[in-house]
Amino acid sequence: MWLSLLFLAIGIGLGLLSNFSIPAIYSNYISIAILAAFDTLLGGIRAHFEHVFNQHIFVTGFFFNITLAIFLTFIGEQLGVDLYLAAVFAFGWRLFQNIAIIRRRLFDRWEQRKLAKTNKPV
Amino acid sequence: MHVKGKHVILSLVLFVFGYLIAVSYEQAQYLLEENEIAEDWDRAFHYRQQLIDFEERNNELEREINSLRLDLLETEAQLSEEQATLMSAVELKRKLQAYVGELAINGPGVFVTLKDQEYVPSDANVNDYIVHDRHVQLVINELLSAGAEAIQVNGQRIFQDSHVYCVGPVITVDGTSYPAPFTIEVIGDSDVLLAALTLEQGVIDQLVNERIEVEYGTKQIEMEPK
Structure with a gap:
């Protein structure tokens, strides 16, 4: 767990320090990529709670989703249609769903633990 | 780990x-x-x-x-x-x-008074002892020649078209009759005017020769508008 957090910190630090500037036209791409990454992360957490977590699916899903989102945005840009909105909508929708499920699972777990605690002395 | x-x-x-x-x-x-x-x-x-x-x-x-x-x-x-x-x-x-006499004017000038002779010898013609229009005309003409600026006779302004003539014992100036004595008043350079009048064999001399009593001198003259 600490390794993951360390890497997260390293990633953020690198991003802040790199002073890597992207042309304004591509800011759409990066935002959609972030959305995709976020969605995949939450999906992974949800899968973990549901005990169906598969690391291969997680990793491929992470990169594939990002790539697909970027590709969709690219196509939309070429056609003059704001296709990235579709990606935003889909990812956003799933984001909320995942969060809701994660919340429910956490709540369930907490309740079970409480129940177990109260049952023990009896 | x-x-x-x-x-x-x-x-x-x-x-x-x-x-x-x-x-x-x-x-x-x-x-x-x-x-x-x-x-x-x-x-x-x-x-x-x-x-x-x-x-x-x-x-x-x-x-x-x-x-x-x-x-x-x-x-x-x-x-x-x-x-x-x-x-x-x-x-x-x-x-x-x-x-043209529309305004009252005043200034230094000269006056000449012509009077009939009081003493007339009994055997003489009285006509030779009184003032005639020609005397007045003489004085006026002389004064005009000497540069008079304004002239009046017995208080009546003389203009370019004025006329002075004798009618019996009086003199008429522009239709108004005046008896003797006649006072001719002139505004102008009094030195020049006096000099012109008192010239040797001049106007005054002539008048005196014709037995007219003449008074003259300088004075501040005022003229009424007509």
Whole structure:
């Protein structure tokens, strides 16, 4: 767990320090990529709670989703249609769903633990 | 702690995620700043433009003021010129009015009084001892030649078209009769007038020769308008 957090910190630090500037036209791409990454992360957490977590699916899903989102945005840009909105909508929708499920699972777990605690002395 | 493949993968994913978020955050800050700068610039440009407009307007108004000032000067000059013309016209009018007797005038001058001789010898013709129109005419003509500016006989102004003639014992000036004595008053250079009158064999001498009593001298003369 600490390794993951360390890497997260390293990633953020690198991003802040790199002073890597992207042309304004591509800011759409990066935002959609972030959305995709976020969605995949939450999906992974949800899968973990549901005990169906598969690391291969997680990793491929992470990169594939990002790539697909970027590709969709690219196509939309070429056609003059704001296709990235579709990606935003889909990812956003799933984001909320995942969060809701994660919340429910956490709540369930907490309740079970409480129940177990109260049952023990009896 | 045992490092599982699962953790490595999670770390990798989180690393990429963190990197993306950081870059995006930077980008957003940068864009925001840029926007602000552009806004600042726009505002500065706007105000500068406004300033330029104001300055232009000021310049225009200043030019207008200058031209108006010039107009004013011209008008003033014209007015003063007109006034001067008017003044000289008024002066001329006064002068002419004085000449034609429309105004009361006064000034230094000379008077000549002609009286009939009181003593008339019994064997003489009384006509030789009284003042005739020609005497008065003589005096008037002499005075005019000497540069008289205004002449009156017994208080009646003499003009260019005046006539003086004898009717029996009186003399008529422009239709008004006056008895002797006759006082001829003249405004003018009194020295010159007196000199002209008292010339050797001049008018006074002639009058005295024709047995007329003559009084003359200088005095301040006032003339009424006719």
